[in-house]
Amino acid sequence: MDTSFISQSLPLFAKATWLTLVLSFFGVVFSIVVGTFCAIINFYKIPVLRRIVYAYIEVARNTPLIVQLFFLYYALPRLGMVLDGKTCAVVGLTFLGGAYMAEAIRSGLQSVGRTQIETGMSLGFGKIKLMRYIIIPQALAVALPVISATTIFLMKETSVVSIVALHDLLYVAKDLLKEGHALQSNLMLVVCYLILILPVSLGFSYLERRSRFAGFGA
Amino acid sequence: MLDSVHNALFAGENFRRLMEGLGLTLWISFLSVVLSIALGIPAGLLMSSKNKFLRGFFRLYLEFIRVMPILVLLFFFYYTLSRYSAINLSPFFVSVMVFTMWGVAEMADLVRAAVTSIPAHQRESGRALGLSELQINFLIILPQAIRRLLPGVINLTTRMIKTTPFVFFINMVDLFKVGQQIVEVSGMRDRMASVWVYGFIFILFFVICYPISLFSRYLENKYQSA
Numbered sequence: 001m002d003t004s005f006i007s008q009s010l011p012l013f014a015k016a017t018w019l020t021l022v023l024s025f026f027g028v029v030f031s032i033v034v035g036t037f038c039a040i041i042n043f044y045k046i047p048v049l050r051r052i053v054y055a056y057i058e059v060a061r062n063t064p065l066i067v068q069l070f071f072l073y074y075a076l077p078r079l080g081m082v083l084d085g086k087t088c089a090v091v092g093l094t095f096l097g098g099a100y101m102a103e104a105i106r107s108g109l110q111s112v113g114r115t116q117i118e119t120g121m122s123l124g125f126g127k128i129k130l131m132r133y134i135i136i137p138q139a140l141a142v143a144l145p146v147i148s149a150t151t152i153f154l155m156k157e158t159s160v161v162s163i164v165a166l167h168d169l170l171y172v173a174k175d176l177l178k179e180g181h182a183l184q185s186n187l188m189l190v191v192c193y194l195i196l197i198l199p200v201s202l203g204f205s206y207l208e209r210r211s212r213f214a215g216f217g218a
Numbered sequence: 219m220l221d222s223v224h225n226a227l228f229a230g231e232n233f234r235r236l237m238e239g240l241g242l243t244l245w246i247s248f249l250s251v252v253l254s255i256a257l258g259i260p261a262g263l264l265m266s267s268k269n270k271f272l273r274g275f276f277r278l279y280l281e282f283i284r285v286m287p288i289l290v291l292l293f294f295f296y297y298t299l300s301r302y303s304a305i306n307l308s309p310f311f312v313s314v315m316v317f318t319m320w321g322v323a324e325m326a327d328l329v330r331a332a333v334t335s336i337p338a339h340q341r342e343s344g345r346a347l348g349l350s351e352l353q354i355n356f357l358i359i360l361p362q363a364i365r366r367l368l369p370g371v372i373n374l375t376t377r378m379i380k381t382t383p384f385v386f387f388i389n390m391v392d393l394f395k396v397g398q399q400i401v402e403v404s405g406m407r408d409r410m411a412s413v414w415v416y417g418f419i420f421i422l423f424f425v426i427c428y429p430i431s432l433f434s435r436y437l438e439n440k441y442q443s444a
Contacts, residue, residue: 058424058428058431059424061431062376062380062423062424062427062428062431063380063420063423063424063427064380064381064383064423066383066384066386066394067383067416067419067420067423068420070394070397070416070419071416071417071420074401074412074416075412075413075416075417078409078410078412078413079413152284152285156285156286156287156288157287158287159287159289159290160289160384160387169290170289170290170293170387173293174293177297182297182298182301182302183298183301183302186293186294186297186298189290189293189294190286190290190294193285193286193287193290194285194286197285197286198285201281201284201285
């Protein structure tokens, strides 16, 4: 293989990997924030808001990210809202990811048995303490595998952001392809994604093993 | 406004072309799902076998597919294979192949989970009755595993439908490409064209995927209460 190609293209790929990492980071963090809000609304069954959350989750989960991004980037400006590529990507990822995270957290909260909560109450735990010491530790163990799957899913979904004119890994690879380095650039593409996602995947499986408290979340 | 909607979606051949694009999207998903089920069941049975080598191989394959974005796989197979092999692969073939590769991995894992959930005495009873391994799998294990499999398979179908827009990246004229072409042409006359076209595509996906997800959830609840 041509080594000069790799040394030349490495900075491009490194920059694009960094972009993907930044987008994924913000996308995932905001998704968790949005998801937590939605899950709490569902958990406490807050009227009206609950309906809105349901509609949002269904819409976000049943449409592809690429459609959402197209709409954000090409249609919203016509309605008077101009977002740049990066904002679009993060907003799109958050819109999609928020719904998945909400479902993940909801399933965790729901798995905590009624008796656990009642026992806590009878021991004199307040709402906050109940959450902190009884609900969250058990809910997290159940929700973590889904949260990790969603995180990896979102990182993979960032591969479409070149349609909103961002110079991500796919964009770089496609550019180099035109110059006739198909195999090298595609291999670099695969390696970059492995470097990005494999550690996250391994890290989460370690966390999952650690969070399986004895008897719970099994 | 109605005029503008009408022009963007129904003028000339627009609507027919959008539907053709949608047809292609659905056709690719349908073919991939069918192939994934056909190949995923034997793969899943192999994965739940005792052979360590086979299990390790499938595990590795599954992990790789799970970590790689589908788009990267599409790119890899479309641009590298067609350039370095004598066969010129059509984007349609590559799309179905990559979606099937992904589907087989997911399907195999679903089958493995469903099969291992069947109590061991079912298999042992089959052996005691003198059935062959093949007979045990197809007459005893799979019919029982299917109930547990169904929600996952339907879920996989919606995920496939939601992933097919990726074929747009390897130069296929799917729903998106058609939408883009329409916006390019009528967008010059009418600024709102992109809102209607992309909005329409958005709604189209929702209308297709939402009932399927509801059905999957219904089956899941039914299974749990049974």
